Amino acid sequence: MSERAAVESPDKKTAQWTRKDLLSLEELTREEIEHILVTAESFKEVSAREVKKVPALRGKTIANLFFEPSTRTRTSFELAAKRLSADLVNFSSSGSSTSKGETLRDTAKNIEAMNVDTIVMRHSSSGSAEYLARSIRAGVVNAGDGIHEHPTQGLLDIFTIRERKGTLAGVRVCLVGDILHSRVARSNIWGLKKLGAHVTVCGPPTLIPPHIEKLGVEVCYDLNKAVESQDVLNILRIQLERQKGAFFPSIREYAAEYGITRDQLRRAKPDVIVMHPGPINRGVELSSDVADGPNSVILDQVTNGVAVRMAVLYLTTLVER
Amino acid sequence: MSERAAVESPDKKTAQWTRKDLLSLEELTREEIEHILVTAESFKEVSAREVKKVPALRGKTIANLFFEPSTRTRTSFELAAKRLSADLVNFSSSGSSTSKGETLRDTAKNIEAMNVDTIVMRHSSSGSAEYLARSIRAGVVNAGDGIHEHPTQGLLDIFTIRERKGTLAGVRVCLVGDILHSRVARSNIWGLKKLGAHVTVCGPPTLIPPHIEKLGVEVCYDLNKAVESQDVLNILRIQLERQKGAFFPSIREYAAEYGITRDQLRRAKPDVIVMHPGPINRGVELSSDVADGPNSVILDQVTNGVAVRMAVLYLTTLVER
Amino acid sequence: MSERAAVESPDKKTAQWTRKDLLSLEELTREEIEHILVTAESFKEVSAREVKKVPALRGKTIANLFFEPSTRTRTSFELAAKRLSADLVNFSSSGSSTSKGETLRDTAKNIEAMNVDTIVMRHSSSGSAEYLARSIRAGVVNAGDGIHEHPTQGLLDIFTIRERKGTLAGVRVCLVGDILHSRVARSNIWGLKKLGAHVTVCGPPTLIPPHIEKLGVEVCYDLNKAVESQDVLNILRIQLERQKGAFFPSIREYAAEYGITRDQLRRAKPDVIVMHPGPINRGVELSSDVADGPNSVILDQVTNGVAVRMAVLYLTTLVER
Numbered sequence: 035m036s037e038r039a040a041v042e043s044p045d046k047k048t049a050q051w052t053r054k055d056l057l058s059l060e061e062l063t064r065e066e067i068e069h070i071l072v073t074a075e076s077f078k079e080v081s082a083r084e085v086k087k088v089p090a091l092r093g094k095t096i097a098n099l100f101f102e103p104s105t106r107t108r109t110s111f112e113l114a115a116k117r118l119s120a121d122l123v124n125f126s127s128s129g130s131s132t133s134k135g136e137t138l139r140d141t142a143k144n145i146e147a148m149n150v151d152t153i154v155m156r157h158s159s160s161g162s163a164e165y166l167a168r169s170i171r172a173g174v175v176n177a178g179d180g181i182h183e184h185p186t187q188g189l190l191d192i193f194t195i196r197e198r199k200g201t202l203a204g205v206r207v208c209l210v211g212d213i214l215h216s217r218v219a220r221s222n223i224w225g226l227k228k229l230g231a232h233v234t235v236c237g238p239p240t241l242i243p244p245h246i247e248k249l250g251v252e253v254c255y256d257l258n259k260a261v262e263s264q265d266v267l268n269i270l271r272i273q274l275e276r277q278k279g280a281f282f283p284s285i286r287e288y289a290a291e292y293g294i295t296r297d298q299l300r301r302a303k304p305d306v307i308v309m310h311p312g313p314i315n316r317g318v319e320l321s322s323d324v325a326d327g328p329n330s331v332i333l334d335q336v337t338n339g340v341a342v343r344m345a346v347l348y349l350t351t352l353v354e355r
Numbered sequence: 356m357s358e359r360a361a362v363e364s365p366d367k368k369t370a371q372w373t374r375k376d377l378l379s380l381e382e383l384t385r386e387e388i389e390h391i392l393v394t395a396e397s398f399k400e401v402s403a404r405e406v407k408k409v410p411a412l413r414g415k416t417i418a419n420l421f422f423e424p425s426t427r428t429r430t431s432f433e434l435a436a437k438r439l440s441a442d443l444v445n446f447s448s449s450g451s452s453t454s455k456g457e458t459l460r461d462t463a464k465n466i467e468a469m470n471v472d473t474i475v476m477r478h479s480s481s482g483s484a485e486y487l488a489r490s491i492r493a494g495v496v497n498a499g500d501g502i503h504e505h506p507t508q509g510l511l512d513i514f515t516i517r518e519r520k521g522t523l524a525g526v527r528v529c530l531v532g533d534i535l536h537s538r539v540a541r542s543n544i545w546g547l548k549k550l551g552a553h554v555t556v557c558g559p560p561t562l563i564p565p566h567i568e569k570l571g572v573e574v575c576y577d578l579n580k581a582v583e584s585q586d587v588l589n590i591l592r593i594q595l596e597r598q599k600g601a602f603f604p605s606i607r608e609y610a611a612e613y614g615i616t617r618d619q620l621r622r623a624k625p626d627v628i629v630m631h632p633g634p635i636n637r638g639v640e641l642s643s644d645v646a647d648g649p650n651s652v653i654l655d656q657v658t659n660g661v662a663v664r665m666a667v668l669y670l671t672t673l674v675e676r
Numbered sequence: 677m678s679e680r681a682a683v684e685s686p687d688k689k690t691a692q693w694t695r696k697d698l699l700s701l702e703e704l705t706r707e708e709i710e711h712i713l714v715t716a717e718s719f720k721e722v723s724a725r726e727v728k729k730v731p732a733l734r735g736k737t738i739a740n741l742f743f744e745p746s747t748r749t750r751t752s753f754e755l756a757a758k759r760l761s762a763d764l765v766n767f768s769s770s771g772s773s774t775s776k777g778e779t780l781r782d783t784a785k786n787i788e789a790m791n792v793d794t795i796v797m798r799h800s801s802s803g804s805a806e807y808l809a810r811s812i813r814a815g816v817v818n819a820g821d822g823i824h825e826h827p828t829q830g831l832l833d834i835f836t837i838r839e840r841k842g843t844l845a846g847v848r849v850c851l852v853g854d855i856l857h858s859r860v861a862r863s864n865i866w867g868l869k870k871l872g873a874h875v876t877v878c879g880p881p882t883l884i885p886p887h888i889e890k891l892g893v894e895v896c897y898d899l900n901k902a903v904e905s906q907d908v909l910n911i912l913r914i915q916l917e918r919q920k921g922a923f924f925p926s927i928r929e930y931a932a933e934y935g936i937t938r939d940q941l942r943r944a945k946p947d948v949i950v951m952h953p954g955p956i957n958r959g960v961e962l963s964s965d966v967a968d969g970p971n972s973v974i975l976d977q978v979t980n981g982v983a984v985r986m987a988v989l990y991l992t993t994l995v996e997r
Binding site for chain 3: 402404406426430434437633654
Binding site for chain 2: 106113
């Protein structure tokens with residue numbers, strides 16, 4: 035790191051970072067997750083400064099390669115890269131070589147050949163990030179691959195819980211909603227379990243994957259029951275764009291059964307925190323008074339997202355190769 | 356400001372800038388408008404240097420949030436931000452969270468939560484900029500809201516007139532064309548009147564708002580008469596995209612009646628200046644010989660636009676909050 | 677150049693660079709081409725450094741103005757500009773003023789008026805880059821104009837050949853495929869001939885322009901014959917988007933007749949290099965084993981593209997005007 039790092043060096047006792055890629059929380063050890071969280075803490079402080087910029091990745095190149103549209107996640111990575119002083123280029127799938135019939139591997143090999151250090155990719159196919167990471171020497175950060183994982187979202191959720199609760203050990207977290215199609219749920223489960231949290235999933239039976247208990251989580255179909263005794267409610271987005279089957283009768287019925295309202299919160303612990311990865315469908319997953327209420331940490335998640343992505347880009351880009 | 360400001364400090368006697376937002380010229384005092392103009396003068400000098408860059412906003416983040424397409428205005432703000440050394444991110448409405456059903460307020464809150472200092476917004480709804488400014492702590496610069504105002508265009512027009520005529524006091528300015536739908540007209544009228552100019556509006560009766568005289572402007576329906584004795588002709592764009600009603604019989608008839616040609620200019624003062632916010636419909640609002648002729652200051656407006664936007668971003672972003 | 681240049685000054689004996697534009701290889705002298713190649717060598721070294729950045733164009737502004745979609749070429753120019761520390765803005769045709777009916781000249785005059793130093797343009801009309809260069813004082817770099825030229829592609833191809841073969845003099849290069857519609861072929865032919873290479877073109881008779889021999893190239897319709905005795909095979913892309921006529925019966929028949937396979941390569945010199953401007957249609961112009969095989973220098977071309985574009989932007993932007 036030497037004089038490149040303008041931030042405090044994370045605890046030297048923490049294991050050295052050795053991965054060029056961040057593909058999933060499943061593959062990380064507890065120590066690696068903690069290493070990212072500690073690094074993100076120093077970077078959160080940077081974003082609160084008058085001059086929100088450190089020279090840590092000056093002269094490095096990061097590419098955003100998004101095959102699914104997502105202004106928000108793309109921008110979070112873009113700001114993370116810029117605040118580390120990296121050069122950032124945005125690739126979009128429309129108008130790109132891929133739309134001219136090029137393979138993903140060729141697109142990535144070409145980006146790499148322009149001396150890009152790290153590629154941040156979002157793709158609709160589960161496993162595409164891992165495939166890419168094996169194909170190129172450049173680093174790969176998974177910004178969501180199909181219904182597999184969205185590791186930086188999992189990390190920013192965990193960062194936010196730890197910030198509020200002080201620890202993950204023994205913290206009771208309930209993921210609510212469409213567990214079946216949610217890469218956010220999958221990353222949360224892996225990460226939370228590794229750090230010692232107790233995880234419950236709650237949603238309509240059609241949206242809970244069979245045998246999910248094998249991941250070490252509790253299953254509950256009744257939201258009224260589930261909210262009691264939780265420290266954290268992490269409410270997933272109903273992604274209408276992903277639901278081609280009819281997994282529930284109607285949005286209105288979903289909201290009545292699984293939407294979080296002020297009434298629901300009365301059953302919960304007074305210091306329960308309410309999370310949501312955004313964008314919110316107000317009145318569906320969450321009522322507005324909950325989204326904007328004192329238990330909500332939704333905007334903290336967004337702020338922490340930049341810090342976590344700075345940490346991930348910093349660690350993966352500067353790893354020895 | 357201290358060592359952050361690489362430009363000459365604007366006249367200390369000018370009132371301190373106190374606004375985090377620039378929403379309209381209607382709300383500014385004469386002194387505030389003059390403060391922006393003086394600041395823009397220093398920044399115009401920066402854009403003429405070999406190295407067109409000052410560190411004034413290093414480590415600050417500006418977001419362009421454009422819900423209506425406009426490469427030109429967006430780029431002018433982008434260059435303004437970059438020449439101040441700010442980090443700039445572009446949001447577009449397509450593919451963004453808003454297209455997934457998110458409210459404007461949630462989109463903006465999310466951008467703000469990424470520690471963005473100032474949001475530059477263009478939106479089709481009049482009043483949206485003011486609404487946003489009240490909703491967030493970050494600064495808001497209105498880059499055009501519906502048919503309400505486009506304050507930086509008004510400021511760059513005024514800057515250009517002052518540059519050519521030395522003052523605004525007593526200068527006779529005629530706005531020609533679609534006054535009814537024009538946010539540019541509205542910003543010009545407010546700004547020009549505050550600085551003591553005499554304003555005439557000229558266009559087809561269907562495109563002049565009733566009771567506009569109450570803003571202190573003269574109304575004239577006959578272009579031949581209007582061009583006489585003016586110091587400035589500011590020709591508005593016929594925005595076909597905004598005109599769903601039939602406000603005039605045909606483009607050809609509009610051009611015959613209200614287009615500025617070399618013949619029209621013969622009736623005007625020899626030193627009249629011709630302005631247009633662009634993009635020009637050549638042969639409609641202006642003939643090509645006028646657009647490219649010696650009275651045209653259209654490209655000066657573009658150059659001054661960057662300087663004025665540097666001033667606005669500089670003042671709003673660095674204000675005490 | 678003085679302290680602006682962080683790279684080694686190119687050979688002082690080389691003629692001074694005097695052009696604000698790079699429009700074609702046809703108009704360049706042999707010395708000018710060599711000047712670009714030597715400059716690109718220093719910049720290639722920059723992209724291999726830990727910190728891939730020099731302050732050569734700090735405070736300069738480059739605009740990408742792409743009327744045809746091309747993420748790859750646009751990004752190559754974007755990275756070139758950023759590694760020279762220039763500010764870069766991307767214009768796209770959709771949503772821009774041009775889509776509102778503005779002329780190309782007005783669009784460019786407006787960009788120039790924002791104190792942009794150099795415009796990189798791709799346009800579907802042959803000759804558009806030259807027209808633009810005559811219309812504005814800012815520099816113009818042609819990133820592909822219709823079927824006319826794509827000079828930076830020609831330069832990066834030549835750079836790559838020289839890197840592998842040590843020289844161009846006497847080197848035998850065969851361009852394979854759609855010569856008729858290929859701006860890449862045209863730029864290659866002009867550049868290669870000026871540097872003393874022997875050029876053959878090979879493709880279906882319908883895709884070879886009549887009288888092309890007058891440019892000093894050999895014509896061959898039989899690929900089996902053509903590959904023998906060549907030092908370089910430069911395989912052009914079948915651009916389905918450009919082929920409205922029926923120039924060959926089917927993709928399958930094109931591939932059988934003119935696709936390069938491992939079998940074809942057996943007839944070639946063992947040290948023949950295989951080039952392709954990308955994106956590759958695998959199984960059409962090239963089989964996968966050739967594209968990824970030891971003779972392929974396709975990814976070197978991509979790497980060299982950034983270096984060549986750094987050289988071109990550096991020379992044109994800093995020229996005395």
